[in-house]
Amino acid sequence: MHKATILFIGFLITFATAWTGLVLLPARHYNAQAAQLPAASSADEALIDRGRQVYQANGCLYCHSQQVSPRHFRRDQERGWGERRTVSSDYLRDKIALLGTMRTGPDLANIGIRNPSASWHSIHLYDPQLTSPGSTMPPFRFLFEPVKDGAVADAFALPDGTRVAPTADARALVAYLLSLKHSQGEPPDAFEPPAK
Amino acid sequence: MTDSAHSSIDPVAIERSREERIRIDAAARGPLLHWLASAVFWLLLGTTLALAASVKLHDPEYLANHAWLTFGRVRPAHLNTMVYGWASAASVAVGLWIMARLCRAPLRHGWSLHFAAVLWNIGNAVGTWGILTGGSTSLEWLEYPSGTAPWLLAAFAVAMWQGVDMMRRRPPGHIYVSQWYLFASLFWFPLLYATAQVLLIWKPVAAPAQPPINWWFAHNVLGLWFTPVGLATAYYLIPKVLGKPIHSYYLSIIGFWSLAFFYAWNGMHHLIGGPYPAWLISVSVAASVMMLVPVLTVAVNHHFTMIGNFRALRWSPTLRFVVFAAMSYTLVSVQGSLTAIRAVNRVTHFTHYTVAHAHLGMYAFVTMMLFGAIYYMMPRLLNREWPSAALIRVHFWSCAIGVLFYWGTLSYGGIEQGLNLQKPDMPFLDIVARTLPYLRMRTWAGVLMTVGHLAFATSFLLMLFGKARATSTPTLFANPAAKPNPA
Amino acid sequence: MTLSFVLILLTLTGLTVSAVFFFGWAARSGQFRDLNAGAKTVFSPDEPEGKPSDSFPNQERPKL
Numbered sequence: 146m147h148k149a150t151i152l153f154i155g156f157l158i159t160f161a162t163a164w165t166g167l168v169l170l171p172a173r174h175y176n177a178q179a180a181q182l183p184a185a186s187s188a189d190e191a192l193i194d195r196g197r198q199v200y201q202a203n204g205c206l207y208c209h210s211q212q213v214s215p216r217h218f219r220r221d222q223e224r225g226w227g228e229r230r231t232v233s234s235d236y237l238r239d240k241i242a243l244l245g246t247m248r249t250g251p252d253l254a255n256i257g258i259r260n261p262s263a264s265w266h267s268i269h270l271y272d273p274q275l276t277s278p279g280s281t282m283p284p285f286r287f288l289f290e291p292v293k294d295g296a297v298a299d300a301f302a303l304p305d306g307t308r309v310a311p312t313a314d315a316r317a318l319v320a321y322l323l324s325l326k327h328s329q330g331e332p333p334d335a336f337e338p339p340a341k
Numbered sequence: 342m343t344d345s346a347h348s349s350i351d352p353v354a355i356e357r358s359r360e361e362r363i364r365i366d367a368a369a370r371g372p373l374l375h376w377l378a379s380a381v382f383w384l385l386l387g388t389t390l391a392l393a394a395s396v397k398l399h400d401p402e403y404l405a406n407h408a409w410l411t412f413g414r415v416r417p418a419h420l421n422t423m424v425y426g427w428a429s430a431a432s433v434a435v436g437l438w439i440m441a442r443l444c445r446a447p448l449r450h451g452w453s454l455h456f457a458a459v460l461w462n463i464g465n466a467v468g469t470w471g472i473l474t475g476g477s478t479s480l481e482w483l484e485y486p487s488g489t490a491p492w493l494l495a496a497f498a499v500a501m502w503q504g505v506d507m508m509r510r511r512p513p514g515h516i517y518v519s520q521w522y523l524f525a526s527l528f529w530f531p532l533l534y535a536t537a538q539v540l541l542i543w544k545p546v547a548a549p550a551q552p553p554i555n556w557w558f559a560h561n562v563l564g565l566w567f568t569p570v571g572l573a574t575a576y577y578l579i580p581k582v583l584g585k586p587i588h589s590y591y592l593s594i595i596g597f598w599s600l601a602f603f604y605a606w607n608g609m610h611h612l613i614g615g616p617y618p619a620w621l622i623s624v625s626v627a628a629s630v631m632m633l634v635p636v637l638t639v640a641v642n643h644h645f646t647m648i649g650n651f652r653a654l655r656w657s658p659t660l661r662f663v664v665f666a667a668m669s670y671t672l673v674s675v676q677g678s679l680t681a682i683r684a685v686n687r688v689t690h691f692t693h694y695t696v697a698h699a700h701l702g703m704y705a706f707v708t709m710m711l712f713g714a715i716y717y718m719m720p721r722l723l724n725r726e727w728p729s730a731a732l733i734r735v736h737f738w739s740c741a742i743g744v745l746f747y748w749g750t751l752s753y754g755g756i757e758q759g760l761n762l763q764k765p766d767m768p769f770l771d772i773v774a775r776t777l778p779y780l781r782m783r784t785w786a787g788v789l790m791t792v793g794h795l796a797f798a799t800s801f802l803l804m805l806f807g808k809a810r811a812t813s814t815p816t817l818f819a820n821p822a823a824k825p826n827p828a
Numbered sequence: 829m830t831l832s833f834v835l836i837l838l839t840l841t842g843l844t845v846s847a848v849f850f851f852g853w854a855a856r857s858g859q860f861r862d863l864n865a866g867a868k869t870v871f872s873p874d875e876p877e878g879k880p881s882d883s884f885p886n887q888e889r890p891k892l
Contacts, residue, residue: 154848172730174550201479204413218687223765233549242548243479248691248762249398249776251769273401274782279770281777283401287408351873359874444867514868516859528846580870582882590867594860599848657882716884724886733884 155272196321199314210245213328225259226252228330235327250282254327266319267311268301288315361445362782368447369438370722372454376434379462381801383426388794390419395787399780407471417484418472426465428707432570433500433628435714436523439577446510448503459500464492480541482559490538496529501527518593519573526569527595533561563702564604571710575667578717579646582660588645592638599635603628610681629681634673644665662713665741667810669705694755697748705744719804728803732796739793747786754779
């Protein structure tokens, strides 16, 4: 066999085994763990899942990350973005790991812990300037609708006196945000399904 | 293989080779103009989306009251129309033309490429519409909703088949490095795309495993699709324009195989500091630094070929774009290798610096290279001169200055942003406020680049619809009408 | 899920085998011999080495 061919077979076996290690085996491992988890059943879970879809549809990922860096590497934890770094098993119960690659806005991995106010999130989504002047986050007024009477529980008043309330999509999105508690407590044990 | 030194005095060989070249260019005309015109359309749409996205980042109220125009939809719509609609379509056209030239094989069954162009355009239209109407997958570089992939893959299958068909008809002897790059990329891209579609969208794997696959895909699209097309173009056009062969050609062979080997490991450098085992990240960082090997061999190759010939940039529009692009390739690749180092990455990750880096690659390298190729191809496909040297100059300078200004200002702003993120006592909104001047400068850079694109589109349309003056001075583009010649 | 892994394994195997095949073929068929001549395959009798082939529209091609 030509010497170059032997050398090349060597290169490619290394390549193939590295790819197997980097992509294939982790995928198999996490799939096996995920398969052990109980399926989501409650209405809350359905609302949170809908909220995740709203998050994806509107591209929140392009400004917000959802991962806490190691303490020695970045200062995320000192900013209050998490108690510890996030690890893979934190995302095991998610349908998609929306890790993100930009911090035009703050990281959201534990936003459900550090800011658990549904009404704050509603107002902030409607118009970020109302809660965070100077923010460059776009307003999501199209996720809200005007209300005439006071019958809607989570309606709020704008500075000019008009009242708006979240649509179902906005409520779902807020529920999703409040569910983000990725770096709380001990990391979930990847070899045991987390207690429900 | 004909020895060009001898045949330069053999009129029969010259005539035969001229006729062959005319046949090749004529067979390519219809189908590849269809692909190029489509690409230019998506370039213009992508540019509009780019401007909107850029303004929204410093003026969030801009066009903010419509769901389909929210930043989180406009931004991925921009990326996907540019990657698939503009750059990939132009790459197919340029790639197939260079293949045809080097294989000395006219494209056959041109109707299949017309059909493929229609499929490609439908796919991109469906995909862009899908993103803007709330169907984005939120997977970076893969945001087109799931129904889009079959259209794009079917269209690309035709391009692959055409590539194989031409390679099979090539003359015996040496296969030029551009043919290696192009032939390989025609297989690599659909494999990457199909794999990503299956594992992330059609039958998604568990959530923690998705980001590595996502970034394995996105990074390999750069390295195993766009980089090969870009380098193949440079390796073909630099010697063609200069009339001089590539210096140290053997280096290009080393460059090809080392690219093929090292590049695919790079993807995890998008996840440094993320929730992954250190060994996974370290392998990627090492591979990213090893990329310096193929990158520097390419740089040496191009540089030594151009040395002594830089005055050619004065009279060749193609060479201006191609050399600018080739230098940008070296710059962005070296920057990439440095950015993968953890000490750098801890500051630059999550900032606008990354966006600047991405545009140095996809624009200053890939897009400018494709512009250069189109400037070379079109006169040969259409047997006409470009209508206006002024428009070409406006295009080049607007885009060259525009992208460098884009990159410089946004990189600086991003590094500042990253350093500020490492100050836990600095309020987040202060960090945001300090990025605003750089984001505004990026919009101005974008306006300049848009001017260039408009100049280009104008030239392109004038060429397409025959408004260019036929030249009376002798040119190298043989006009079949000037000789009785069955083209 | 099994379908995905089967597809991946097939793809990987296919890629590896084809790359080995192509590299071996290239070595055997003499692709790596006479690279100087190889560099000149971009030229042809009617676009020969030594003759620049681009210019701004309606301008003379200068000698290089």
